[in-house]
Amino acid sequence: MSEPVAVITGAAQGIGRRTADLLAAEGYRIAVIDLHAPAHAFSSDVLLYLGNITQEATVEAFVDAVFTRYGRADVLVNNAGISHIAPAETISAADYRRVLEVNLVAPFLLAKEFGEQMLDAGSGSIVNVASIAGIAGVGDRAAYNASKHGLIGLTRTLAAEWGGRGVRVNAVCPGWVKTEMDEADQAGGSYSDEDISQRVPMGRFATPEDIAQAIAYLADSRRSGFVNGHTLVVDGGWTADASWERLRLSKRGNAAEGGSR
């Protein structure tokens, strides 16, 4: 049997890039769609398709390209996403819609196209990259939070509809991760490394590797074959911790001290 195929959106950089490299190392053949090519070439032979996932025609052409090249798709990782930081009362309808288009509508389009093929094949795994902003409201992120809450809702719905036909659908919820997205967001001046590391019981940002490992687990039916409709939080304890800051910091051991990444 030929090696399984993993499709990853937004894998030119950040979490998606690390996920593509990890899944390639685990033996998957890889297909990627992104707006731009990666700064550093992929180590394995990757199908790289340049395009915007909010466009239905682009998604259809990408699916055709994947099936022409590989003839199958076993895993879909809906990773591409954009942030938008602004007080709710200042967000334009156009900006709100733009965030929803990328973070919520596009994952639906991709899940529909690849899901149809997976349902025909009777197996498949879809992993949606949501956020802890899909579980609770983080200030100044109305569109982003709404899109990620919606993505978790979509995950649960598809899990309910497709689980009985062999297609599992799960979500990963990262806390703050050190990627280009974080660099761009921090450049706006709204938070610092210290703000994040102090909020997390484990005292650091997530790494792309932390998130890629969780995605790889959910992707692989040998490891997570009965996990369906789950939201896997990978946040170093952020959402579990209702302590006030002084109490939280009083619990720090050496392992959590000074770590910002």
Ligand SMILES: NC(=O)c1ccc[n+]([C@@H]2O[C@H](COP(=O)([O-])OP(=O)(O)OC[C@H]3O[C@@H](n4cnc5c(N)ncnc54)[C@H](O)[C@@H]3O)[C@@H](O)[C@H]2O)c1
């Ligand atoms: N970085 C974090 O702190 C963090 C935390 C929680 C969740 N997430 C989520 O993880 C995912 C990846 O985040 P990241 O930090 O790696 O982001 P990133 O900005 O570093 O990378 C995102 C990639 O998606 C691509 N992309 C964006 N819009 C696209 C479109 N319309 N069509 C095709 N490609 C598109 C970009 O070109 C980029 O390569 C996102 O869904 C994000 O919301 C990130």
